[in-house]
Each structure stands twice: as C-alpha cells, then as structure tokens.
Amino acid sequence: MKNKKAFSNIYLVIIFIILYAPIFYLMFYSFNSGETMHGFKGFTLDWYKEVFQDTRLIIIVINTIIIALLSAAISTILGVAGALAISYVRRRQTKNTLLTLNNVLIVSPDVIIGASFLILFTIVGIKLGFTSVLLSHIAFSVPIVVIMVLPKLQEMSSSLIDAARDLGASQWQVLTKVILPFITPGIFAGFFMALTYSLDDFSVTFFVTGNGFSTLSVEIYSRARQGISLSINALSTLIFLFTIILVIGYYFINQRNNRPNGTGVKK
Amino acid sequence: MKSLTRFFIIIFVVSFALLFLVSRLNATQGLSGGNTLTIYNWGDYIDPTLIKKFEKETGIKVIYQTFDSNEAMMTKIDQGGTTFDVAVPSEYAVDKMKKDHMLIPIDKAKLPNLKYIDPHFMNLSFDPNNKYSIPYFWGTVGLVYNSSMLGGKKLTSWNDLWDKDLRNKILLVDGAREVMGMGLNSLHYSLNDTNEAHLQQAQRKLATLTPNIKAIVGDEIKMLLANEEAAVGVVWSGDAAEIMDENDKLDYVVPKEGSNLWFDNMVIPKTAKNIDGAHKFINFMLDPKNAAKNAEYVGYSTPNKKAMEYLPKEVANDKRFYPDLNKTENLEVYKNLGKKMLAHYNELFLEFKMHHK
C-alpha cells in the first residue's frame, strides 16, 4: 500500500515537472539581460519595466482577459443548455446528428473557422472588433463545453429526477437542485476548457478582429517575424504568477467555506 | 447551485470592471478621439518612438495594428471590416492589390521627402512610376551560414547547398516562391519562370536536396540559426542581419546565380478614411533622419539614400546588405504570376515538403 502511494506520487511529480518545464524555461529567460532565450547573460528586470511602460500591450492583455472570461461564461451557459438538449432528445439519429454538428467546430482548422466567420459577420454587417471577437470565441467554445458536460449527464441516473418529481419538485427545481449540482464538475471543466480555448486562440481572432482591438495571441504571433522580445516572457511570467495566486487563493477560500463534496444531491 | 451562481456572478463582475478599466486606459491614450490614423504593419516593424514623434508633430492619433503575413493582411483589408489608412505589403502583394483595385493612387505632391529615395528603388516592375506604393524597407534572399560549423568553408552559390558535406545541415524558410526560386536559380533559370518543363526540372533537383535539409521552418529560423541548430539557412537579408547580431560566427551571402530582391512598401488602401494623414505619415517616414532611426531599430536595409548618411559607417558600407546597386542584374523582383501559377508553385512546394521525410 505504501509503495503504491509512493509510485503514484512520483508519477504525478514527473508529470508536473514535464508540464511546467517550458513555463519555467520562459520565466527563467524573462530575467535575461541578453536578447534571446539562449545563453543567459545576466540578471535584469528591464523587460518587466518595459512591460509596464507599454500601455498598448497592457490594454491588449486586459482585452484578452475580458474576452476570455465573458466568452467562457456565456459559452458555458449555452453549452450546458446544449448538453441538456442533446441528452433529452429521444431519437438516436437526431442525437448523433446534433453531436456531429457540435463537433464540427472542434475539428475544423482555425483558419477556416476564422474565414467563414469573417464572411458571416460581413454579410450580417457586424463591425469587426470586440463584438465580433466575443461572438466568435463563444461560438467555438460551446462544443467543448458540451463535450465536457454531456458525460456527466449520461452518468446521472434518471431515478434521481424521477424521485425529485415524485417529491413534488417543479421543472425549475429539478434543474437547479438536482441536475445542475450533479453536473457541476462538468460545468467547471467546460468553463476552464472554454477559457483555455479563448486565451490560446490566434487564427480565428485574427480574422475577425479590427478597429484597433487586439488580443495577446494576435500581438505575439505578429511579433514572431521580428523575433519575440523577452518583454513577452516577462508579461507571461506576470500573468502566470497572478493566475497561480488567484487559483490557489480561490481554492483555499472555497475549502474553508464549503463542506467536502459528496457524490449526490447538494443540500 | 449556490457556488455555481456565485462563480458566474464573480466572472461577470470582474469582466465589467475590466471593461471599465480598459475604456479609461483607452481614453488616456486618446484613442476615442477624432483625428486618427490607422496603420497596418508587420509586427515590430517600426521604431515605436517614431510613432510618438509623429503624433507629437502632427497631433494625429495613431491606431496601430499588426499582421504576420501578406495574405492575411490582404484578406483583412479586402473584407473591409476595419478601415486602414496605411498598410505595408510586400512587392508581390502590392501588385496583387493593384490588380484587385484595393489601392488609392498616391499624391506625390504631398510627399516632398520622396526625393531622398534612391532612384534604383523607384519605378520597379511591380508598380511602374510608384503610382500606388512607396518603398519602406528592402532586401535580398540569400544564405546565412556558420563557417566554423562547415570546417571553414565559404559558400557562394545555390549549388553549394547540394554538397554532400552539408547533409542535414540546412534550414529552409517555409516559402514556396523562395524555395522554388532557389531551385530555378540553381539551374540558371529566372525565379519568375513559368515554363512547365523548367519547373519540373527544378522540382526534381530540389528532391535531391532533401537529405541535406534539416527542417523547413518559419520565423523561428532566426532563433535556430543563432543557436547553431544548423550550419546553413536560406533567409531574407533582414533576418540575416539580426541573426548575425546574435552570433558573430555567421556570414551572409547572396548566391551568384541570382536571387530575389524584395521590397516592403507603404500603400494607402481604398477604404482609407484619413488620406491626408496617410500622406503626412508617409512623408514623415521618408524624412532621412526618421528613416535612419527606423533602419537602426528594425535592422533592415533602407531605400532612403540620404538616410544612409545618418547610419553608422559599418552598416552603410556593408556590401552584404547594401550591395552595389549597379551590379544587381541577377537580382529579380517577384512577378505576380497569377493565381493559377501561384497555386501550381505551392502544389510543387507541398510535394517537395512531403518528399522530405
């Protein structure tokens, strides 16, 4: 039993090391007085200074965060509706068709999504900028939310719903007190996946943005031709540290407030 | 359910707080004003202090956007979603945009500084009489190589690449015209050649090069060569200058069989709103002192003859990046070969990539 624990811990540690290796590499070189991620020349905080002086970059970062948060939130709501919709459909055919359609955006290369959305927005007459980027991000995040939430819905035994209804629960109560709490892990998973998709996206955003609105990915890719300056490393380090603090902080606050989660209906 | 709603409420509150913050920041930048100029340029392709200088001198607020490829830029301008006042396409893109009626003719009367451009760079095939474009930066395509990794060998021609000693030592840029052009040049054909027999010949010759090629990469080629991942790279001269800054063991040469002469140019798209401002900006960039400053920051070769007097002597006299313009007959500008031929070039390049395994 003890060996198993040790083995599992070692395994996890290795996984984490591999996952974070490139991140630490980036962070390490953000302090490099040289110009590239090769050959550490000396320690400096110049790149960090540069980040704070570049107002345009800061605006871009904030825009990126706003888009990520809003698109993730809205697409999660839409995605949950979608997962519910699919699970309630009776006929096998319709179900599979809906699922296939759902996954089309995941399989499509970003360029195609970007190009077709651009055409769509032009036809409809939506001005390019914040709105078009937000709509696009919501659009391509919905499928992944559905994929994350659906298995949980399938796991849920229908007797839970029947029992609730027998006890006199209304439609709304069944939803909010039985179904949603049960699938909450899936919802959070979907939310964070949507957040990831949004933060990382370049191609789609590039095609549908305009009027001076830009996200961090677009800015970074645009700089690639000239060589990405280490101020981007510094920026990424800052964002990363901030996110870690946020995540750990939120988690421990939650721990203190909530009781441990069981497998079943929340009170 | 409670934690769910709480979570989402937090998300929305934070988002709107940030939205507010951004609108305040934008206001401090003066971006929500009237007199603006929207510039669409390659990433990191201008000295940011010059933008500030321009804003101060003219009172015009600059909205700056970047792109990473000509094609993406053309698609964006074509769709018309954003109105760009100035864009900086490469020469073949200028030709294409011209044919697709995407450009406004430039009023030379508004550009007194135009006289400083070296006449060698004016009136080129892609834009006769510079009706639509003004040169911004220029360069060549050539070989950057690390002599010490090749046992002291010096390279001078495309055909040197096929040498057996260079097995797995070459990096190529991911560009169909560059690679096909290299193949054609090595056979002493023009890199604008459309003769099918010649193209097939070039294709076959390139296939024999594959054992020497380590990888076909994009912008990261600079990092790779500076880190000595490979001994030889086929790159644009501007990239070469940067790499050589990083690693002084590297040298750059334009192969003697011939090569590509490229230009990045300032144009005014058809959908421009601030045409007057656009001209002011172009004239500003043509000012020799500004052009020199820009050249120093970006590292590419400036077409501005007077600006060269303001550059450090070693830079202006470096024949590798400022070759003698009277001796450049075998340097060709890419002609717009038309959609079909371009597609054909890309197909051949794709086959070449698949061969390479």
Add this chain to the structure above:
Amino acid sequence: MRSRTRNIYLIPYVLWIVLFVVAPIVLIVYYSFFDIEGHFTLGNYRHFFTVVYMRMTLSSFWYALLITVFCLLISYPTAYFLTKTKHKQLWLLLIILPTWINLLLKAYAFIGIFGTYGTANSLLKFLGIGAKQILFTDFSFIFVSVYIFIPFMILPIFNSLEELNPSLVDASRDLGASAWTRFKRVIFPLTIDGVKSGCQAVFIPALSLFMITRLIAGNRVITLGTAIEEHFLVTQDWGMGATIAVFLIILMAIIMAVTGLRKRGI
C-alpha cells in the same frame, strides 16, 4: 411524455448551431466547388484523390492516432492518481494552468529545451548518453503534441473517475479480483465515456495540427491542417482548402459514428 417542455433547451442551442455551424459548413461546401479563378468545378475533389493528398490524409490519421494513444496512456494514470490526492481540484487546475500560456511561446521554449545545445541534451550529456538530435524528429513532435493535449484528455477522464462508485470497486476486490482485473472489468468500462470524450477532444484537433508541425517537426510531418492553412492563406485557393476541410468533417463524422454513443440509456 413531457418532452415538449424540455425542448426549450433546444432553442438557444439550435440557434447557435444554425448560425455558427451550419452556415459555415454550407459556406465551406459551397466554396469547395469553385476553383481558384471562381469557376464552378469538381476539379478540387478530383485533385484530392491524388497521391499527395492521400498520403497526407494517411499521415495525419496515423500521427493523430499515435498522439491520442500516448495521450491516453499518460493521462489515464494521471487522472487516476489525481483522484486519490487530497486537494484534487487544486491539482487539476494546476494541470490546466500551463495551457493558458501562449502556444507560440511554449513552442519557442521547447525549441530551446530540445535544441542541440539545450537543456535536454545537457541532461543527456550529463548522463553519459551524449547529445542527440531531438528537434525535428517524430519523437519531439509527438512529445510536444501530447504535451498540448494532456489537459484535454485528463479532465473528462478525471470527471468520470470521480463519478465512479467506490463500492463497486470494493465489491470486486471482495470477490477476489486482482488489480488488473479490477481495472479491466470494473474501472475502465465504467469510465469509458470519459475516455471517449477525451479521445474525441484530442484526436479530432490533432488531425489538423499545423503550428507544431512547423515549429517542432520542421515540416517533416505534414498534416491536412498544413495544406489547408497554406491554401487559405498563401495560395488563396479557398476552393481547394474548403475541399480538404470537407473531407476532414466527413472523417470526423465517421469517427464519431464509430466511437459513438452505442450505450444504453443515453
């Protein structure tokens, strides 16, 4: 049944599907019938069935399969061990976190790590194995691709494992099942939905990988994504690009049907 009222959920969802899925698909299929000069043609489809594209399709398929399998092999144990830790939600979030750093930056970091003079080779030299070429090989390509997709595979499997009723596992142990049998007959089958979701979330995008094929594999690996990006961006041959996309979609539909929801009580 009361299915009429339940279908309210269908309204926003179907609206989204029509606008952002059906419309673009229609556009793509429409474009696939036009050649580069705007003439109606079936030539693109004919062109797809040539050696170059067939090899590309097989190559994409093969690499996507490898990536998915390796991802699964690594992610399943990780998810399993995670469920046994104390602060599992925290560790889970920490696993997702690296994905929020820009992909290009991570790729550049990998170039540095896997480079000839990079960290990995320094380690190999230290261990006495000596420097090897890691970059631009199949190994590094699959390694980095798996790296990118791990969180997408871990999450659904983790969720499935969490839902697993532990008394089922205990019961099987009581009945004398070995660890392997417990896994094969109880744990794995009950978590198969999570595995399927994970595989779909990994295999399907892996078919159209394009940035990594260039940055890490140096274009030694060509996927359908490479061709599509080229056609859309460089050649501006939207017709051919759309045609390849159509086949990607068909391939996806087939895979979904094959690994589809054959289970009871969906």
